[in-house]
Amino acid sequence: MLQKKIIHVDMDAFFVSVELRDKPELQHLPVAVGGDSSRRGVISTCNYVARQYGIHSAMPTAIAKKKCPELILLPGQMALYKNISRQIKSIFFQFTDLVEPLSLDEAYLDVTASELVQGSATLTAEKIRQKIFQQTGLTASAGIAENKFLAKIASDINKPNGQFTVHPKDAIRFIKNLPLKKIHGVGKVTAEKLAAYGLQLGGDIQNLSADWMQEKFGRFGILLWQRCQGIDNRAVEPSRIRKSVGVETTFGKDINISTQGSEQLKQILLTRLLPELNNRLSAHHKRDKYSSKQNINRLTVKVKFSDFKQTTKDCRASHIDSERFIILLTQALNRAAGRSVRLLGLQVGLCDHQETVLQLDLPI
Numbered sequence: 349m350l351q352k353k354i355i356h357v358d359m360d361a362f363f364v365s366v367e368l369r370d371k372p373e374l375q376h377l378p379v380a381v382g383g384d385s386s387r388r389g390v391i392s393t394c395n396y397v398a399r400q401y402g403i404h405s406a407m408p409t410a411i412a413k414k415k416c417p418e419l420i421l422l423p424g425q426m427a428l429y430k431n432i433s434r435q436i437k438s439i440f441f442q443f444t445d446l447v448e449p450l451s452l453d454e455a456y457l458d459v460t461a462s463e464l465v466q467g468s469a470t471l472t473a474e475k476i477r478q479k480i481f482q483q484t485g486l487t488a489s490a491g492i493a494e495n496k497f498l499a500k501i502a503s504d505i506n507k508p509n510g511q512f513t514v515h516p517k518d519a520i521r522f523i524k525n526l527p528l529k530k531i532h533g534v535g536k537v538t539a540e541k542l543a544a545y546g547l548q549l550g551g552d553i554q555n556l557s558a559d560w561m562q563e564k565f566g567r568f569g570i571l572l573w574q575r576c577q578g579i580d581n582r583a584v585e586p587s588r589i590r591k592s593v594g595v596e597t598t599f600g601k602d603i604n605i606s607t608q609g610s611e612q613l614k615q616i617l618l619t620r621l622l623p624e625l626n627n628r629l630s631a632h633h634k635r636d637k638y639s640s641k642q643n644i645n646r647l648t649v650k651v652k653f654s655d656f657k658q659t660t661k662d663c664r665a666s667h668i669d670s671e672r673f674i675i676l677l678t679q680a681l682n683r684a685a686g687r688s689v690r691l692l693g694l695q696v697g698l699c700d701h702q703e704t705v706l707q708l709d710l711p712i
Contacts, residue, residue: 381423389408
């Protein structure tokens with residue numbers, strides 16, 4: 349059996365790098381692409397100069413401006429970014445047909461069976477990055493490993509404009525010193541729970557049993573134990589099916605949770621968000637040949653409060669149901685604890701017909 353060779357390619361600060369390519373005079377200044385602070389926008393991405401001020405993607409623009417008053421904010425050009433993304437993906441397909449795009453600026457490539465560039469995944473990644481730069485003027489970073497988990501972690505090590513290879517024989521040692529917060533799914537709350545048991549590095553989990561991890565952390569504990577053993581059997585999926593469709597809005601002014609405010613949020617949900625969600629779901633089904641086989645299996649409401657903390661409420665469902673969305677909204681607002689609402693969002697989970705039947709047969 350061939351040793352798997354997976355490459356994770358991640359463009360460096362993609363949106364802002366496209367802008368700086370055409371505006372070289374801004375290269376050494378703090379620059380971000382995002383929404384205007386007067387309209388309560390957020391940062392889409394920023395260059396590495398801006399990151400030195402503590403600015404990052406998804407940060408409210410108003411906060412970014414406080415951290416760096418001289419920050420240069422540029423509006424996004426999504427049509428341009430999509431066009432360049434297609435150009436980059438065409439480069440990937442010169443090396444393998446097994447390409448799984450994750451977003452406009454990153455993808456997994458399976459080059460296990462490739463004999464190009466001496467059959468070396470490391471040399472292939474170098475060649476891909478060279479071609480991207482030659483054809484677009486943009487830099488990319490890459491991670492090379494035997495599975496997707498390690499490749500994605502590795503692509504972040506020598507950013508920007510670098511790459512890192514985790515050889516199979518070195519995988520366990522590499523994970524041993526890996527901070528658990530670097531692993532997808534380990535957020536602030538989970539990291540604190542892990543730290544309470546003295547678990548901060550991959551090596552702290554490697555000597556534990558899977559049963560112990562499951563007892564303490566449930567199903568995620570099993571997944572985390574597997575990752576710390578270097579286990580990730582997920583295949584690169586060229587026909588990656590979208591698992592959700594969503595819509596959200598950030599308000600120009602926070603909405604107070606009063607009787608009147610709650611009614612206002614319900615009306616926004618019913619008259620603005622729900623029609624747009626239906627439109628996006630319809631467009632998704634028309635655009636993606638695989639989506640016609642997908643059914644709805646979950647409804648979710650997301651609320652972000654004035655302190656930027658957010659909560660979600662969801663339920664199983666086989667179709668979009670306005671009454672259920674209102675119930676979920678009411679449940680989410682019960683967690684407000686005096687805070688007003690900054691953002692409201694709706695989402696539907698998607699899966700194929702067989703998965704829907706199996707999941708809806710389970711007790712709720």
